[in-house]
Amino acid sequence: MSQPQNKSAVEPAAKTRLRLWLKLLKLSRQIEGELRENFRVEFKTTLPRFDVMAALYRFPEGLRMNELSEALRVSNGNVTGIVDRLVNDSLVTRVAVPGDRRVLRVKLTASGKKEFLQQALQHEGWVDSLLGNVSGDDAELMMELVDKVFSNNSTEQSDT
Amino acid sequence: MSQPQNKSAVEPAAKTRLRLWLKLLKLSRQIEGELRENFRVEFKTTLPRFDVMAALYRFPEGLRMNELSEALRVSNGNVTGIVDRLVNDSLVTRVAVPGDRRVLRVKLTASGKKEFLQQALQHEGWVDSLLGNVSGDDAELMMELVDKVFSNNSTEQSDT
Structure with missing residues (x-):
């Protein structure tokens, strides 16, 4: 890579951080837009719906x-x-919590799990393609840098 | 910084890129959430409204x-x-295009410019605070890495 012009040498850090944020926002919006369109075309589904299924997949109970x-x-x-519609589509079901039958949990059905796994596999492929120019080493470096941002913000939790 | 465990040495690149994307998405959502709340509390306004005003500010005509x-x-x-409401609030006005009076442009009013500059100043401060752990050099490095992702995606335009 050619040496980039290092604007941060002559601009206040606040301006550099603003440029970084605008670039990160643009990147995430662009990739989200591509993924949204792919989910719509390939699975007639939405990102929030995929997110809900992904969360439920992590908690089999x-x-x-x-x-x-x-x-x-x-x-x-x-x-x-979203959950109401997933229940209507038989991808999610409501079950009573043992010991407190007044409380319901929602969980994926067998067909919900199957559907989610198909979507997740495609999703991984789309992301791999969209981020195809980033090597494994660059990806690790980028994650380290993102973690630095998180370490400044107390709402971060270490679950991803 | 301590040496991180380099998971990419033992996992397929697709998995590493997926972890990177999920982290980037989480970061941008978290920061957007903070900014959204700040705009609501400090200016009773929204991010899309700020984005519209920012776009109009870049085009004085x-x-x-x-x-x-x-x-x-x-x-x-x-x-x-959003534009309708900005017009109602006297922050944006509609003007005829010279040479084609059937076509209207929208532009910031004087008070719209003033309001936007106040919001932009605060926005920069919030971003500076949220990204406070990222040095200028790290920010430049991160932007280079983001550019690598963009270079893989043809919809990128070089306007930021």
């Missing part, structure tokens, strides 16, 4: 609705509405 | 609605609705 919202963390569309 | 949508690129809420 299921999650209460508040736990599911917590697992998604960021307000990600209408979780209740 | 104003933009046609289709140009504005193009400048925002990503479907970013209802641009027409």
